[in-house]
Amino acid sequence: MAITPQNSIEWKRQKRAIVALTAWDYASAKLLDRAGVDLILVGDSLAMVVLGYETTLPLTLEEMLHHAKAVGRGIKNALMVVDLPFLTYQESPQQAIHSAGRILKETGARAVKLEGGYPAMAETVNRLVLAGIPVLGHLGLTPQSVHQLGYRKQGKSPEQGDRILKEAIAVQEAGAFAIVLEHIPAELARHITQQLAIPTIGIGAGPDCDGQILVTHDLLGLSDRQPPFAKVYASLQSVILDAVQQYAAQVRDRQFPDRE
Numbered sequence: 277m278a279i280t281p282q283n284s285i286e287w288k289r290q291k292r293a294i295v296a297l298t299a300w301d302y303a304s305a306k307l308l309d310r311a312g313v314d315l316i317l318v319g320d321s322l323a324m325v326v327l328g329y330e331t332t333l334p335l336t337l338e339e340m341l342h343h344a345k346a347v348g349r350g351i352k353n354a355l356m357v358v359d360l361p362f363l364t365y366q367e368s369p370q371q372a373i374h375s376a377g378r379i380l381k382e383t384g385a386r387a388v389k390l391e392g393g394y395p396a397m398a399e400t401v402n403r404l405v406l407a408g409i410p411v412l413g414h415l416g417l418t419p420q421s422v423h424q425l426g427y428r429k430q431g432k433s434p435e436q437g438d439r440i441l442k443e444a445i446a447v448q449e450a451g452a453f454a455i456v457l458e459h460i461p462a463e464l465a466r467h468i469t470q471q472l473a474i475p476t477i478g479i480g481a482g483p484d485c486d487g488q489i490l491v492t493h494d495l496l497g498l499s500d501r502q503p504p505f506a507k508v509y510a511s512l513q514s515v516i517l518d519a520v521q522q523y524a525a526q527v528r529d530r531q532f533p534d535r536e
């Protein structure tokens with residue numbers, strides 16, 4: 277059955293962990309969906325992992341739509357969420373509604389994700405929700421602010437932790453259905469998770485969030501460098517290298533294709 281944002285809130289009450297991963301193409305989205313992943317995020321780390329940009333900042337809405345449409349064609353059950361790329365929502369709530377509206381109309385996504393929780397962003401979340409667009413928040417390390425924050429762990433001081441908690445409450449009150457907490461201390465993530473009625477989905481935020489998300493390329497060992505908090509469950513780089521080298525050797529030795 278197709279998973280909705282409302283399901284994730286019920287799962288928090290039932291203490292059922294939310295399983296989330298990223299996808300950027302039809303084939304991998306279909307596999308993740310078949311494997312029973314609850315939430316598939318077309319994350320804007322697309323920019324670095326798949327498109328080879330240095331940061332997430334250059335990613336355009338058109339590039340995101342192109343990948344999200346492919347992902348949408350591969351999903352039957354998972355809740356599909358698409359990231360709003362940098363500067364496709366920060367200017368005004370109208371800009372956010374326009375960008376998010378295109379994502380929902382054109383890709384099959386049922387929700388969008390956006391970074392930040394300061395008052396203007398909470399207002400944007402609220403305007404999106406009032407327009408019927410479910411929103412997943414994203415706090416802590418927010419990669420679209422890389423030039424302010426770097427990729428460092430956030431919320432280490434009591435003041436910073438307090439600010440992230442206040443932002444989480446503001447994003448919840450604005451109507452978000454869940455919040456991604458990235459690269460913050462586990463104790464802070466646990467405290468925020470306890471304070472919220474909506475689920476938290478952690479990445480580098482310890483074991484006590486209501487769900488976990490990873491970048492699929494990191495989990496599969498397809499990235500050259502993964503963040504310290506990622507767990508590598510398979511080493512597909514070496515599997516692919518081996519297969520391609522075997523193919524190349526067989527073509528060069530004229531062993532492939534055989535006569536039959």
Ligand code: KIV
Pocket residue numbers: 298317318319320321322359456458479489490491
């Ligand atoms: O774009 C991304 O990969 C993300 C992570 C939180 C999974 O937003």
